[in-house]
Amino acid sequence: MELLQLKYFQVVAKHEHMTKAAEELQIAQPSLSKTISRLEEDLGVSLFQREKRQIRLNAHGKLFLKRVEKIFTELNEGKRELLDLSRNTEKSITLAVSISRLLPSLIQSFRQEHPDVRFQQFLESTSSMKTELEEGQIDFCISSLPVEGSDIVWEPLMTEEICLIVPPGHRFAGTSVIELQDMKDEAFISMNTGYGFRDLTDRFCREAGFEPHVAFEGDEPGVIGELVKQGLGIAFIPEIALLNQRGRFPHKLRISHPDCKRTIGIGWSTRRYLSPIAIQFKEFVKNYFAEVARELESVRD
Template identity: 45%
Template sequence: MELLQLQYFQVVARLEHMTEAARSLHVTQSSLSKTIQRLEEDLGVPLFDRRGRSLRLNTFGRTFLMRVNKALFELEQGRQEICDLSSPDRGSVELAVNTAGTLPAILKKFRGTQPFVHFHVQMLKVEEMHALLERGEVDFCLSSPPIRGDEIECQVMLLDSILVAVPITHPLCDKRSTTIAELKDETFVGLKRGYPTRDITDRICKSEGFVPKHVYEGDEPARLRALVEAEIGIAFVLESSTWGFREGKMKCIQIEQHDFVREIGLSWHKSRYLSKAAMAFRQIATDYFNS
């Protein structure tokens, strides 16, 4: 049994598609098929149920995959630890995020204190980040909602209140706070479904018996201010996005009754080896959110 066979098996098991796995591994499909076949011959059992071109992990495959994941995880931790010992001022940090608003300031500070450390950032959905964490393929996930699990450590970095932004001509502009019920008949501009803020506000509004009427749904939070100022609609916005904000043609109002808060958390695998560079990143992120 060879290490390469285990690495190839892990990818095929995850994708359950030989062509996609070969493309991901940058090898030919015939070479990959032969490698998996040799592994099955070594084990004496098939690891997949094959129906034409489709593959499905069988009971043998699922059982073996759990052991392979643990073995490859430990080998990767060993590699990272050796790299850290041999080059303590260098190394790399792997990040996955779904909330990038705070990231530039954190990375700027990190690069200033760790100039020789390479970092790589992926913008992913929470489900994708969770899978990477469980496989030990990233050092940290910075996400909202925070990722939690039996093997995952989570540090809540920020409780970010959600406010409602209205144009200064709006009747609510004279109020310091409002209720969800008062927003029932309003027209909204906002982010698309799938964004944390949108999912939170949709869920709470639904609990109040209505679905917000959106006339605009986008993926650029910065654009919402211009739309509110143009009186196209009102918007749910994060308090952190208003830091340094000067009221002009728009006002942000507190929401009563509900805990309108978005949690941002930093998560990591409990068993993953954290290099000095990774621990430095965690400290810089913590200091940023505590400042």
């Protein structure tokens, strides 16, 4: 069994189509078919279900694919580690987040201490972050919902309240605390379906006994806030988003019931090699959010 055979198998499994796989690998289709057949002979089992010109991974193929992907992940991580040790790579950190509000401040603060570090950052859903961690595409994720997996560690950083903001002149604009059930007939301005914050706030509404009427969906928290100010609806907002900009959202309501809170955490894969600078960043993130938690506590008091 050779690595080339395993690579060919991985690509065929991805496409479940010999012609498309051959095109990606830039080899002749008959040669690819023979390679896959030899691999199956070596293993003593078939890996695909073949029906005319269609092929599908069978149970053996799906099981074997998981092992093959782990092999290539380990090889890629070994290469990254060797390059890092030989100091032939620039310092870089790849990060996926479901919380965009604090990201610029967090990264700016870290780069003040480490100006030579390059960041790649992505705004992702929780499910996408899990896949990227498992496939070794990112170093860390910072999310408002736990990211779980057999090789994934998710460590809580801080817990904050989720509040509501309402437009000027709203019937509750002069109120400081409400029950969420009082808002069941309101138009909500929300994050897009699939994002962790949207999943969380939808769950809060269901706990309060209703499904939210979503009048507008988007993926830019700043835009959502502006739409609220224009009177187009109300919106959930995390405490963390109110830091240093309380003047923009003077009509903030705390929610007495249900208990509307979220826990922000950082996740990483134990299978991915973390460079020394990535390990430093992880510790920096923990200290950064601990300071934010203290600041929020002082504001509440």
